[in-house]
Amino acid sequence: MENNMTSMTKVQTVNSAGDVRAQVNKFMSEGYNEDRIFVLAHDKDRTDRVAEQTNTEQIGMNEEGVGTAIANIFRSRGDELRAKMRSMGISEEEANRLEEEMDTNKIVVIAWGGKEFNNDDFDSTITYYPYMII
16 A cells, blocks of 8 residues: 555655665655666666666666657667656656766666656656755
């Protein structure tokens, strides 16, 4: 059973895998399940490594939908990252900002509320944290 707190999406930008681990623990202490916590980094290999090291997920076909997953095959990495974030309810402006932060080696950690979004829809209730505060 989902509580109100974990039905909201939260987005945190961090600097390292250690910061990701701390943020994942914080999200889990708030009630988010591991399968609802996602990591994104600009470099695909880094995303893979961080997700494996921190037992987090990567945004895949289940979250982004078949159409977006197929389109991502033909997109640049930046376009792919923005599309993945958009499918989770992140607005176009925030997806652009977060992708720019990933360009500077930041890692984005998303505690997803579970609602999927299409096209220009976005979740206006997402909470964004520029830096990890524990």
